[in-house]
C-alpha cells in the first residue's frame with residue numbers, strides 16, 4: 330500500500346489553487362440522472378469519490394467521461410439500463426445514496442444498497458426515506474437493498490428533524506420532477522446545496538430558498554442539459570489554511586469564496602494567524618508562531634464544519650494552552666485522536682468533546698489515516714512535527730484530496746508518496 334512520507338519543520342510558502350468542491354460535484358453527478366440530455370460539469374477534481382460515483386452511474390447505464398486533465402466531466406443519462414445501485418460503490422461511499430431520489434423521480438423506481446453496508450441505526454438514512462415517503466414513495470427492504478416505488482412523486486411539505494445535507498439533497502432532487510410544489514423545512518443550508526440548486530435551476534428546475542432553512546421546489550416535467558462550473562472546495566481551502574498556520578508558513582489560496590469560510594476564518598484568526606483577502610477570490614494566510622488555544626463546536630452551516638474538525642485539532646495540539654473541541658454533527662468522529670497522539674499530542678475525549686492540551690512539539694511517527702479528514706489532519710500534524718512521519722491508509726485521503734502530496738510539495742513541503 331502507498332504511504333505518504335513527510336519531513337516536518339518546513340514553513341509552506343507560495344500559491345495554491347483550490348479545486349472544485351467534492352461535496353458539490355457528487356450530488357450534481359447524481360442529479361444528471363434527472364435529465365436525458367447531456368450535462369458537462371467543470372472544475373471536477375480527480376478524486377477517488379468522483380471515480381466511485383462515475384462507476385456507480387456507469388452501472389446504471391449513464392455515459393460518463395471524465396477529462397481528468399481539464400477537470401471536466403461529461404454525463405449523459407439518455408438510456409438508463411437499470412434502477413438498481415449495486416453494493417460495491419454504495420458500500421465504498423455514503424454519497425452514493427444520492428442516486429435514490431433522482432432515480433425514483435426519473436424511473437418511478439429505485440433500488441439502492443444500504444450505504445456503508447450498515448444498518449440504518451448506525452449510519453442513518455431515515456431522514457432521506459421519511460422525506461421521500463411523504464412524497465408518495467413506498468419502501469421495501471430486502472437483502473441489504475432499499476427498494477422505492479411510486480407511479481409519480483407528489484409535491485409535499487417535508488420537515489427534517491435535523492438539517493441533514495444528504496437528505497436535503499435527495500429530497501430536493503426528487504422534488505424537481507415531482508407533481509406540484511414541495512417545501513423542505515429545516516433544510517440544510519450548506520453552500521453545496523445552493524450550488525446544486527443553481528445547477529438544477531440552470532437545467533430548468535424551479536427552486537427557491539436554497540441556503541435558507543426553507544426550500545421551495547415547483548415540480549417540472551423534464552430538465553434540459555447544460556454546462557456548469559462547480560464552486561471551490563471550502564474544506565480543501567480550510568485544509569491548506571491550516572497547513573499554512575501549522576507549518577509556520579505564508580500561503581496564498583486562489584479560487585476561494587471567502588463567505589463560505591466565515592467560521593473557519595474566524596477560528597483561525599482566533600488562533601493568531603493573519604488572514605487577508607488581497608483580492609476577491611484569494612486568501613493569504615500567515616502564521617504568527619505558535620497558535621493560541623481556541624474552543625470549537627462543529628455545527629451545520631454556517632457553523633464550523635465537522636469536515637475541518639480533525640485538521641483544527643492537529644493545529645490546536647500545538648497551541649500554548651488547552652482547547653475544547655465539541656463535535657455535534659458526527660458524535661463519534663474522533664478516530665484520528667489516537668493517531669495524532671502517537672505524534673505526542675495530548676488529547677482526552679469526554680463524551681462529545683475533545684480536550685486538547687497544546688504541546689510545544691510533535692514528533693514524527695508512523696500513523697494510519699483512519700478516514701478522509703482524519704488522514705488530512707495527520708499530514709498536517711506531520712508538517713509541523715520534528716523529523717519524519719509516515720502516513721499509511723493513503724486511499725482514504727485520495728477520496729477527497731487531489732494530489733495532496735504533490736501540491737504540498739509545490740509549496741515547499743517535504744511530502745512524498747512512497748510506492749507500495
Ligand code: UD1
Nearest residue numbers: 352424453454455456457492493494495496635636658659
Ligand atoms: C455531508 C458531507 C460530509 C459532511 C456532512 C456534514 C457530502 C457528500 N458529504 O454528509 O462531508 O461531513 O454532510 O456536514 O456532502 N443523519 C440522520 N439521519 C439521516 C441523515 C443524517 O440521523 O437520514 C445524521 C447523521 O448521522 C449525522 C448528521 O445527521 O449525525 C449529519 O449528516 P448529514 O448532514 O446527512 O451528512 P451527509 O450528507 O452524510
